[in-house]
Amino acid sequence: MKEFLNKSDNNKVMVLDYLIRASREVPVTELVSETKLSNSTINHILYSFKENTYIKKDNLQLNYNEAGKLHSVRITDTSMIDASFFYLKKSLLFITIKELFEAGYINRVKICDKYFISSSTFSRVRQRLSEILESFDLELTRENTLEGEEYKIRNFYFLFFSNACSKWLFSKEAYSTLEASLKSDFLNSLNFDPSQKGLVRLFMHICNTRNAQKHYVSEVTSIEIKGKGKLQKIFLDIYQYLNSYFPYYENIVEEAKFIFVFCTRHQIIKIDLLIEDEITFDTKDINYFDYVKNYLVDAILVQFFDGDEQWHKMINFEITTFLLFAYTSFSDARRFLYIYDDDNYESKNNYEKQIYNRVIEILNNMEQDLLWGFFGIELNDFDKKGAMYNKLFVLVYSFLSKKEMNKVSREKVMIYVQNSRVYTGEIIKAKIKKMFSDKVELTSVYSTDVDLFITDKEYDNEISFPKTIYVTTFYDTQAMDRLFNEIFLEIIKQINNEHL
Numbered sequence: 001m002k003e004f005l006n007k008s009d010n011n012k013v014m015v016l017d018y019l020i021r022a023s024r025e026v027p028v029t030e031l032v033s034e035t036k037l038s039n040s041t042i043n044h045i046l047y048s049f050k051e052n053t054y055i056k057k058d059n060l061q062l063n064y065n066e067a068g069k070l071h072s073v074r075i076t077d078t079s080m081i082d083a084s085f086f087y088l089k090k091s092l093l094f095i096t097i098k099e100l101f102e103a104g105y106i107n108r109v110k111i112c113d114k115y116f117i118s119s120s121t122f123s124r125v126r127q128r129l130s131e132i133l134e135s136f137d138l139e140l141t142r143e144n145t146l147e148g149e150e151y152k153i154r155n156f157y158f159l160f161f162s163n164a165c166s167k168w169l170f171s172k173e174a175y176s177t178l179e180a181s182l183k184s185d186f187l188n189s190l191n192f193d194p195s196q197k198g199l200v201r202l203f204m205h206i207c208n209t210r211n212a213q214k215h216y217v218s219e220v221t222s223i224e225i226k227g228k229g230k231l232q233k234i235f236l237d238i239y240q241y242l243n244s245y246f247p248y249y250e251n252i253v254e255e256a257k258f259i260f261v262f263c264t265r266h267q268i269i270k271i272d273l274l275i276e277d278e279i280t281f282d283t284k285d286i287n288y289f290d291y292v293k294n295y296l297v298d299a300i301l302v303q304f305f306d307g308d309e310q311w312h313k314m315i316n317f318e319i320t321t322f323l324l325f326a327y328t329s330f331s332d333a334r335r336f337l338y339i340y341d342d343d344n345y346e347s348k349n350n351y352e353k354q355i356y357n358r359v360i361e362i363l364n365n366m367e368q369d370l371l372w373g374f375f376g377i378e379l380n381d382f383d384k385k386g387a388m389y390n391k392l393f394v395l396v397y398s399f400l401s402k403k404e405m406n407k408v409s410r411e412k413v414m415i416y417v418q419n420s421r422v423y424t425g426e427i428i429k430a431k432i433k434k435m436f437s438d439k440v441e442l443t444s445v446y447s448t449d450v451d452l453f454i455t456d457k458e459y460d461n462e463i464s465f466p467k468t469i470y471v472t473t474f475y476d477t478q479a480m481d482r483l484f485n486e487i488f489l490e491i492i493k494q495i496n497n498e499h500l
Contacts, residue, residue: 001084001163001338003132004094009087011037015045016075016083017339025063025074046073054083084338085165092117092125093132098169101157101206104213106144136331137376150210150217151258151328157206162199163336174205181245192268199268207255208246216250217258231279234269235260264317265325281320286327288374292366293323299362300396304355305403315399322395326375332387349496355400359393412441413490416450419471420457427474428454428483435484439491451490454483 002010014035019026031042047070049060061074088094095115100106112122130140136156138148146153161169168175178201192200210216239256242249249255263269283289297316305311334340348356363371368379377384415432419425429442443450453465456472469486471479 001088001336002340003335004091004097005087006091009091011035011041012045012048012087013084013338015042016049017080019073019075020078020080020083023076025061025072027072028070031073043070046070049073049075052083052086054079054086079166081163081338082165082167085167088164088338092121093129094164096125096129097160100140100144100146101161101209102170104145106140108144149328150215152331153215154203154206154210154217155262155325155329155331158203159331159333159336161206162202163333163338166198168198168201170205174208175201178204178208181241196268199266200263203259203262203268207259211246211249211255214250217254219251219254238263261321261324265321279317281324283320283324288370289323289327292371292374293319295366296323296362296392299365300399303358303362304396304400311399311403314402318395318399322391326388326391330375330377330384330388332384334387334390351496352397355397356389356393359396360389363389363392411494412439413487413494414449414451415440415442415454415487416446416452417442417454418446419455421473424456424473428471428480431474431480432483432487436487436491440487451494452487 001013005013015031015037018031018034028039028042028046031037031046032039035042037045046062049055055075055078059076059078061076062070063072063074065071092111092115096106096111099111106126108119108122108126111117112119117125126140126144133140133146133148133156136148137152138146138156141147182197182201182204235256238259239252242252242256242259246252260269283293293316297312297319300315300319301307301309301312305315372379372385375384375388377388413436417425417429417432419428432440433442448465450465451467453468454471455468456470458470467486467490469483471483474480
């Protein structure tokens with residue numbers, strides 16, 4: 001969201017993010033050092049947080065030194081996204097985009113009068129909005145309407161409003177209408193949680209608004225589902241839902257297909273591990289679609305699943321919906337985050353680096369002109385290529401996560417406990433087991449295979465272990481806390497060092 005905020009508000013969001021992630025009392029001097037902002041700017045920002053209605057009074061703690069100067073600050077139990085929206089909702093770019101969405105065009109006179117801005121200020125805002133929209137392959141026309149492929153327009157609005165905040169941003173009437181319709185069998189059968197329901201409500205509002213403005217989705221592919229499994233029921237429920245509540249849609253079949261692909265691609269509708277249905281998408285009219293899809297499915301199956309065919313159907317379906325969505329409405333979703341920096345969002349452990357590098361290798365082994373031409377990305381557009389690398393990395397990572405959750409067992413941290421005090425060793429073992437359950441194995445074999453060796457004292461002729469932790473008794477809460485932390489770190493270490 002950085003592009004939609006001015007410099008001053010971006011600084012406030014940066015400080016907010018640092019404080020919320022720190023989740024502790026932070027000295028003003030630390031904020032100055034970490035943000036590179038001046039002491040006076042930091043003080044001004046911290047005092048301004050009192051005005052932020054998304055930060056509850058009890059959750060903002062400003063601490064002063066003996067001289068009465070602001071010394072440190074702490075923010076607790078606060079949503080970074082909602083607190084940042086306090087600034088976005090005042091942004092002229094946000095106001096203009098919301099007007100463009102709801103009215104279908106931007107009314108210069110209305111915005112200038114309502115928000116007391118001059119024509120020259122409006123022109124600057126309009127120019128900046130035009131540049132942003134162009135980077136998403138959309139055009140703000142001379143008549144201040146939005147032109148572009150309908151799939152991309154709807155996806156832009158969805159990414160913008162869904163990342164803006166968690167609250168409903170539109171009229172109460174629209175909310176009530178959608179809330180009544182979303183109690184249909186379509187939603188009940190899927191058992192959506194509040195987050196999923198909120199995303200569906202927003203997306204349906206976008207579809208309703210665009211249809212009311214006579215903007216319709218065109219046919220990209222036909223869908224055929226064979227069998228009587230979950231996928232067929234979901235698709236038919238979506239179609240019946242639209243037919244019942246929104247009969248004014250110009251082309252209900254195409255809208256149902258669009259919603260089906262959109263919801264599965266965004267994981268609003270989650271697909272079972274090994275789906276029962278046979279689903280086919282007729283993509284012969286999309287140049288090189290089947291070639292790209294088959295290459296990716298086969299490469300992923302071989303590189304990450306040792307060619308195990310039981311995963312083929314799931315991977316084929318996910319890659320197909322991924323490519324359909326990327327082909328019709330590719331956007332770098334990272335641009336809609338309030339804060340995005342490499343240190344926090346691009347850091348990867350060893351396991352994740354292996355996945356990422358293999359994904360890049362798979363893509364690099366394809367004909368590059370064909371691959372990036374399919375996605376509509378220029379060969380020298382490294383930002384968009386990086387976004388596509390990241391999207392496919394996350395998708396493959398999700399496949400492996402499903403595979404991981406399907407595992408019967410996994411590697412455990414091997415722990416040996418010895419203690420000279422009677423009964424103490426068994427009690428320490430029980431506490432470890434209760435805390436970490438199936439993530440550890442408490443071995444009775446004293447050997448070099450042990451990851452963590454827990455003892456009360458150092459003995460002669462001991463085996464040399466990778467890590468030794470000294471705990472005299474389970475009554476020592478500090479020692480037990482230190483022990484639990486070391487076990488946790490060892491679990492994280494094993495996870496980070498996993499191999500594909």
